[in-house]
Amino acid sequence: MPDKKTASFMRSLCLGRIEEEILLPYPEPTAQEKETLSAVLATLKAMLTPREKSFHEWDIAGEMPAEFIRELKEAGLFGLVIPEAHGGLGFGATAYSRVIQELGRFDGSTAVTVGAHSSIGMRGLLLLGTEEQKARYLPRLATGELVAAFCLTEPGAGSDAAGIKTSAVRDGDDWILNGEKIWITNGGFADFFTVFAKTSLEGRGHITAFLVTRDMAGVTNGPHEDKMGLRSSSTTSVAFQDVRVPASNVLGEVGKGFKVAMRILNAGRTGLGGGAVGGMKRLIELSSAHARERVQFGRPIAQFETIRQKIGQMVVDCYAAESVVNLVAGLVDRGYEEVAVEAAISKVLATEALWRTSDEALQIAGGAGYMRELPYERAMRDCRVNRIFEGTNEILRLFIALAAVNDVAEELKDLAHSMRDVLADPIKGFGVLSDYAKRRASLATGLGGAKAKFTLLAPSVAEEARQFEDQTRALAVAADRLLRKHGKRIVDEQLACRRLADAMIDLFSLAAVLARVSTRIEDHGEAAAGRERDILRAFAGQVRARVDGALAGIDSDGERDVLALGDQAIEAGRYGWDNL
Numbered sequence: 001m002p003d004k005k006t007a008s009f010m011r012s013l014c015l016g017r018i019e020e021e022i023l024l025p026y027p028e029p030t031a032q033e034k035e036t037l038s039a040v041l042a043t044l045k046a047m048l049t050p051r052e053k054s055f056h057e058w059d060i061a062g063e064m065p066a067e068f069i070r071e072l073k074e075a076g077l078f079g080l081v082i083p084e085a086h087g088g089l090g091f092g093a094t095a096y097s098r099v100i101q102e103l104g105r106f107d108g109s110t111a112v113t114v115g116a117h118s119s120i121g122m123r124g125l126l127l128l129g130t131e132e133q134k135a136r137y138l139p140r141l142a143t144g145e146l147v148a149a150f151c152l153t154e155p156g157a158g159s160d161a162a163g164i165k166t167s168a169v170r171d172g173d174d175w176i177l178n179g180e181k182i183w184i185t186n187g188g189f190a191d192f193f194t195v196f197a198k199t200s201l202e203g204r205g206h207i208t209a210f211l212v213t214r215d216m217a218g219v220t221n222g223p224h225e226d227k228m229g230l231r232s233s234s235t236t237s238v239a240f241q242d243v244r245v246p247a248s249n250v251l252g253e254v255g256k257g258f259k260v261a262m263r264i265l266n267a268g269r270t271g272l273g274g275g276a277v278g279g280m281k282r283l284i285e286l287s288s289a290h291a292r293e294r295v296q297f298g299r300p301i302a303q304f305e306t307i308r309q310k311i312g313q314m315v316v317d318c319y320a321a322e323s324v325v326n327l328v329a330g331l332v333d334r335g336y337e338e339v340a341v342e343a344a345i346s347k348v349l350a351t352e353a354l355w356r357t358s359d360e361a362l363q364i365a366g367g368a369g370y371m372r373e374l375p376y377e378r379a380m381r382d383c384r385v386n387r388i389f390e391g392t393n394e395i396l397r398l399f400i401a402l403a404a405v406n407d408v409a410e411e412l413k414d415l416a417h418s419m420r421d422v423l424a425d426p427i428k429g430f431g432v433l434s435d436y437a438k439r440r441a442s443l444a445t446g447l448g449g450a451k452a453k454f455t456l457l458a459p460s461v462a463e464e465a466r467q468f469e470d471q472t473r474a475l476a477v478a479a480d481r482l483l484r485k486h487g488k489r490i491v492d493e494q495l496a497c498r499r500l501a502d503a504m505i506d507l508f509s510l511a512a513v514l515a516r517v518s519t520r521i522e523d524h525g526e527a528a529a530g531r532e533r534d535i536l537r538a539f540a541g542q543v544r545a546r547v548d549g550a551l552a553g554i555d556s557d558g559e560r561d562v563l564a565l566g567d568q569a570i571e572a573g574r575y576g577w578d579n580l
């Protein structure tokens with residue numbers, strides 16, 4: 001069995017190994033979990049359905065009434081992931097993500113208000129807090145008496161989080177915090193802040209995480225931001241002026257705050273993914289109803305192939321995103337610790353699938369979709385930011401690709417060591433060398449080494465499984481080749497990295513769909529899985545074309561022309577071929 005502390009499906013995949021035990025059987029909630037979750041979801045549905053009109057009005061007004069936030073607290077929504085011992089519901093990642101999904105179905109602003117509290121605002125306390133810190137804050141966070149916010153971004157530090165300027169200087173038993181954070185979700189009413197500050201004034205980095213509460217003198221927030229979407233959710237700046245924070249409120253180790261931030265963001269991603277899946281399900285319902293009801297050329301538009309294809313594609317995208325999000329949440333719940341790459345993939349995949357879905361749903365609604373009266377334009381505005389916050393999708397693609405390349409580099413380093421070792425200790429050295437040589441030979445010949453094939457899948461998904469194995473080999477060969485070609489400079493080869501990441505995103509999604517459909521077949525028989533089998537076939541066909549395309553061009557200079565045109569426009573500050 002894979003070691004849950006170190007095993008990562010995707011990192012192994014880039015070395016050409018398919019660790020199928022990590023995926024199979026595809027995680028399913030237990031009967032007990034299903035029962036609890038169904039009860040919570042039914043309560044939520046009853047609470048949110050009559051609010052449809054209010055969500056629309058609150059979006060226009062750009063404000064969520066305090067009374068509604070009180071209702072969310074009373075429904076236990078601020079205690080979802082807090083252990084029962086501290087007064088919460090003790091939900092794992094899967095159940096939590098499913099609840100955010102239900103919120104996302106109704107209203108993005110509501111989902112993000114609850115999500116910012118649980119996914120990121122107080123996640124650090126849960127992951128890394130001392131028992132004393134947890135006892136001090138978790139019970140009040142569970143009831144919503146304290147609402148949490150995550151304070152990392154600053155005017156000069158967005159994606160480059162290590163560049164923050166907020167400072168914390170030690171003074172006796174306290175730290176004195178100074179600085180300003182921007183675009184903080186829940187900033188207007190949160191009482192508990194996970195704040196990242198520099199604890200050494202020299203250079204970049206040296207960041208520490210602090211638990212700060214509203215009652216500490218010097219904490220203030222700016223006005224509500226007037227946003228494109230998620231308009232009724234609170235987004236404000238939060239300023240810290242000479243805030244005296246006791247040393248007992250340091251979260252994790254002094255100087256290790258950057259790692260704390262990354263751990264929090266990694267852990268929170270299945271929440272955002274869940275919200276995106278909820279949004280897609282709702283849009284599929286709306287689009288299907290509209291396509292049935294809207295008559296043009298004497299027929300419901302649902303009868304036109306173009307419309308059917310759009311809705312079918314929404315279903316494929318939603319199924320793939322749901323499979324990935326649930327798989328990653330299931331891995332977290334089963335105790336796998338190395339899921340950063342998989343979690344990043346789930347975020348990119350789900351947020352982009354929702355964006356496409358919202359665009360097509362609006363298109364199916366035609367001109368009506370453009371009117372504020374209907375929910376489509378709000379859905380589009382609300383989901384746009386998903387590709388920007390909690391790590392932009394560009395940065396996450398770089399992270400996904402570089403994690404893979406890093407592992408290949410490690411193996412090459414082992415090879416270099418072994419070459420040295422060959423001289424010092426021929427037996428040990430040749431051992432490592434031959435492992436690497438075997439792997440390269442198996443990749444090159446396609447004959448397969450250990451772990452190059454699926455063995456646990458249902459026989460009827462064999463065709464898609466073979467495709468996955470072939471494309472895995474192509475991925476591993478591409479990663480190896482890129483590294484040999486660029487060495488350390490690979491970090492600046494962003495176009496190649498993007499292609500590698502795109503292939504990885506598609507392959508992980510295919511693996512998740514394969515595992516889910518296969519498990520369904522094994523548990524319920526072929527007939528019960530009929531439609532899901534169709535989704536697998538359709539999705540695998542799309543993945544085949546995309547991965548082949550991404551990897552075929554990975555070494556080419558095809559996009560250099562586009563880069564040069566970009567440089568030219570940036571330099572000139574305009575389009576250069578206006579013919580007037």
Ligand SMILES: Cc1cc2nc3c(=O)[nH]c(=O)nc-3n(C[C@H](O)[C@H](O)[C@H](O)COP(=O)(O)OP(=O)(O)OC[C@H]3O[C@@H](n4cnc5c(N)ncnc54)[C@H](O)[C@@H]3O)c2cc1C
Nearest residue numbers: 150151152153158159160183184185388389390392394395
């Ligand atoms: C509604 C909303 C809510 C938010 N909530 C919070 C919150 O609760 N807490 C919090 O701390 N922050 C929050 N944020 C901030 C959010 O996390 C940042 O906007 C995000 O990290 C991106 O930073 P930036 O906006 O400064 O963009 P930048 O980092 O300036 O990026 C601009 C563009 O350049 C690209 N880019 C940047 N660096 C590179 C690179 N090396 N290579 C290639 N491309 C690159 C980016 O992908 C992006 O497309 C929120 C933002 C919004 C809009």
